[in-house]
Amino acid sequence: MLPGHDLVPVTPILALFMFPVGNIVAETYLDLVEDMLKKDIDLIVRRLREKRTQVREGLEVGFVDREREARTILEGVARIRLLRGAVVLYGPKGCGKSTFFEKMTESVNEVNKGGGTYFEAIYVKRDEVESAVKAMSSGNMSEIIFDAIKSLDPSVSFEGGVVVSAALSLGRFFGRVVEALSLSRKAKDHGRILVVMDERKVESRDLRAFESELESLADSMRRANLKYYQEKRGYITAMILTSDALAARAWQRVGGKVDWLLMWNLPRGDFERLADQLGVDMDRDLLWRLTGGNPRALEDILASGLDGWLAIIIKDKVMETLEPYWDHKSRLVEAIREITESPDNLGRWRRPNEPPIAEILLRSNITIRIAGLPGPITELPKEPWIGERYAFQLPAYYYTLKAMARKEVLEVAPGDVRREALEA
Numbered sequence: 001m002l003p004g005h006d007l008v009p010v011t012p013i014l015a016l017f018m019f020p021v022g023n024i025v026a027e028t029y030l031d032l033v034e035d036m037l038k039k040d041i042d043l044i045v046r047r048l049r050e051k052r053t054q055v056r057e058g059l060e061v062g063f064v065d066r067e068r069e070a071r072t073i074l075e076g077v078a079r080i081r082l083l084r085g086a087v088v089l090y091g092p093k094g095c096g097k098s099t100f101f102e103k104m105t106e107s108v109n110e111v112n113k114g115g116g117t118y119f120e121a122i123y124v125k126r127d128e129v130e131s132a133v134k135a136m137s138s139g140n141m142s143e144i145i146f147d148a149i150k151s152l153d154p155s156v157s158f159e160g161g162v163v164v165s166a167a168l169s170l171g172r173f174f175g176r177v178v179e180a181l182s183l184s185r186k187a188k189d190h191g192r193i194l195v196v197m198d199e200r201k202v203e204s205r206d207l208r209a210f211e212s213e214l215e216s217l218a219d220s221m222r223r224a225n226l227k228y229y230q231e232k233r234g235y236i237t238a239m240i241l242t243s244d245a246l247a248a249r250a251w252q253r254v255g256g257k258v259d260w261l262l263m264w265n266l267p268r269g270d271f272e273r274l275a276d277q278l279g280v281d282m283d284r285d286l287l288w289r290l291t292g293g294n295p296r297a298l299e300d301i302l303a304s305g306l307d308g309w310l311a312i313i314i315k316d317k318v319m320e321t322l323e324p325y326w327d328h329k330s331r332l333v334e335a336i337r338e339i340t341e342s343p344d345n346l347g348r349w350r351r352p353n354e355p356p357i358a359e360i361l362l363r364s365n366i367t368i369r370i371a372g373l374p375g376p377i378t379e380l381p382k383e384p385w386i387g388e389r390y391a392f393q394l395p396a397y398y399y400t401l402k403a404m405a406r407k408e409v410l411e412v413a414p415g416d417v418r419r420e421a422l423e424a
């Protein structure tokens with residue numbers, strides 16, 4: 001029986017009827033649990049709306065929206081077998097994945113402190129500054145994590161509500177947590193546990209390793225959930241976050257064994273609310289056409305100015321990516337023209353005898369594949385830089401390429417890119 005819920009306790013006899021579903025008593029009981037889960041989701045979302053996030057030292061803003069994402073994820077975690085237990089969530093660099101999952105974990109923790117829900121959220125990340133792996137979680141989960149990690153790393157510590165291990169890799173830490181949860185007798189009845197591992201880097205040389213990691217995660221989650229469901233009627237969802245567009249390629253091999261979710265940049269209204277809060281005094285339409293709602297881009301523009309930021313995009317990102325191939329200028333220009341006409345033409349430029357432009361743009365996280373995978377949790381805006389199957393992570397890349405193709409040179413200026421964006 002959970003604090004905060006006036007649900008009748010599950011009697012052993014009732015529990016016998018609960019699985020397989022198909023029995024009226026069981027359905028009524030599960031309906032009741034579903035009702036509670038819905039209320040829990042509302043409570044968590046309410047907290048999320050009140051969150052604030054630090055942009056940099058001394059500058060804090062209200063965390064904007066992401067309600068649709070929060071509800072989609074929590075509903076997936078709540079409704080057993082809606083998600084498969086193992087999930088990859090990917091999306092453009094800087095679109096707000098880490099912040100969202102951090103804020104959601106905090107929200108779940110706060111609601112649990114104030115009475116309890118069926119939900120538990122555990123967020124695991126590598127802290128580069130301290131070169132340690134850290135896990136944020138609700139109270140009783142921390143104990144399970146701490147004990148589990150202790151068996152692998154005796155120097156593990158518990159600092160300010162966070163479990164810290166300097167000895168383990170992110171992957172091992174995460175694996176141990178998931179395993180411990182499924183074995184733990186302390187996990188709550190009917191628990192819906194979301195365990196998130198942030199920032200799994202996926203480069204071409206470790207794509208195979210990533211694929212096998214997903215296969216074995218899917219297998220171990222299936223086993224873990226069978227056990228947790230049998231014993232406590234609970235369910236664990238393990239989620240891996242990545243910003244590398246190449247990760248989506250693992251889908252072709254691993255496919256439906258894991259679920260794939262795409263998170264996108266902020267929708268326009270929310271993006272403008274963030275710009276208001278940051279006191280950005282620039283043409284909002286141009287800002288949207290260059291950032292596409294990417295909150296990190298907005299912060300960078302605030303720090304370096306629009307043209308300063310564009311200069312970095314042009315030089316350090318697009319030019320650096322294309323320079324090695326500029327010997328084949330005419331084919332490259334032709335390819336860029338087609339790709340910017342419709343991002344879905346990226347599919348066409350993956351033929352063996354064509355310049356590997358699609359591959360280059362994907363590997364450098366300029367583009368990203370958005371279709372063929374189950375679903376975006378953010379509503380994708382209808383814009384020229386977003387196709388049905390492929391999209392540019394930032395429209396600034398798209399307009400930079402357009403300017404390069406128009407002038408048939410690599411060295412374009414911020415003004416050229418602004419002009420392309422405004423003409424569109």
Ligand SMILES: Nc1ncnc2c1ncn2[C@@H]1O[C@H](COP(=O)(O)OP(=O)(O)OP(=O)(O)O)[C@@H](O)[C@H]1O
Pocket residue numbers: 053054055061062063064065066092093094095096097098099100199243274295296299
């Ligand atoms: N919903 C939001 N409201 C306000 N600010 C946000 C929001 N989402 C993200 N940000 C800000 O945008 C910046 C980038 O976000 P974040 O680091 O979470 O993105 P990410 O997708 O994890 O990036 P990466 O791909 O590099 O891992 C952060 O500084 C964060 O404060």
Ligand SMILES: [Mg+2]
Pocket residue numbers: 097098099198199
């Ligand atoms: Mg991140």
